[in-house]
Amino acid sequence: MPELMVVRHAQASFGADNYDQLSELGHRQSAMAGEALREMGWVPDRLVTGTLTRQKETLHSMGFSDVPEEHSGWNEYDFHDLLRVKHGGAIPDLVQHDRKTHFRTLRETLREWQDDGLHGAAESWADFKARIQAARQFSTETDAQKVLVISSGGAIGQLVASAMSAPPEQMIALNLQVKNTSMTRFIFSSRAFFLHEFNATPHFAPQARADMLTYS
Template sequence: MAELLVIRHGQASFGQDNYDVLSDLGHAQSAAVGQMLRDGGWVPDRLVTGTLKRQRDTLTSMGFDGGAAEEHAGLNEYDFADLLNARFKGQVPDVVKGDRKTHFRTLRETVFDWQDAAFDGASETYADFAARVEAAREFATQTQAKRVLVISSGGVIGQMTATALGAPARQMMQLNLQIKNTAMTRFMFSGPMFSLHEFNATPHFASAAGAKLLSYS
């Protein structure tokens, strides 16, 4: 039996011109989870990230050799800005852009509509997103490695988890919104067998000092 440990990237830059940049907190979160893995003797045999900067930089700040990592674009997040633009036909309300609570409530509704193909104009259909996440999962698990470390994003982890559980499509987004920055979701695999072992775990935030690192976006 082998392990696939999927970690969400550290906090990025919500509300900034370029979201795809780790904040100082994101780097600190990444360092904390990397140190926890080393302290526990968990050493990966294989490293895989998406192609996004925030994913690659999370691995580097964890203290692992980002240059040795393989990349698979199927691990990239769905383009939430593109979905909102498509739903609102390019006129996204300012409150959706700037207010965190409104943004994520609206995004949840938008993803549900995306899953139902209720609007046109998105650069990627939900079916295409689900297919590329599955392709990335197969890529990561078709290996002789026993410990595979993947750095990805909340939507991908939510989709992978929902699929492993045989859950309805809506569950992908319900899971997505729960996932903390640098949280660990662990799967076990062997040949065609793939099952969830642990979801959204953050033992590196369990101490008083670690609790100050907690974030969701």
């Protein structure tokens, strides 16, 4: 059956003015991920990304030079927008720059969003779920046998949760587990969509590469 491989973008620039670009480590992570796919003999015949720079840079640094198709449904939710709504317009500096505080606040904010809170946010939880579904349909309605998608943690978490018919809070747990350049694989047909593998990072398996693993 055809396969959909969804790879999370590599490490972006956490704490920088422009988060939406890869760090130097992110480019190296991407190169290793691309090498791992080629070593497995997994050669895509369709490339898809969201519209974010960090997603496109990941694909390019993986060694795929063909221009990908784009679908904005693969983009991440706008956490900064959710935070601005939650905090009345100004995001606390500690939330933006301290990783521990950032991820604790992320969990709390997403749960409130899922409970139909955060009125005034640019995107509702229902709209987010709908666009992930649309992105999945766009990417799997194809004659291609191996579809490679570069996406983001929240989108991957929701895609997996949906495939497993899991409750909304499970999306948050999945989201926070997704590693940079991890590979999540699905098998699909016109009538079926099954999770086959989640959050795999074979390119970081050797002990010498253990410090390459990141989550943001």
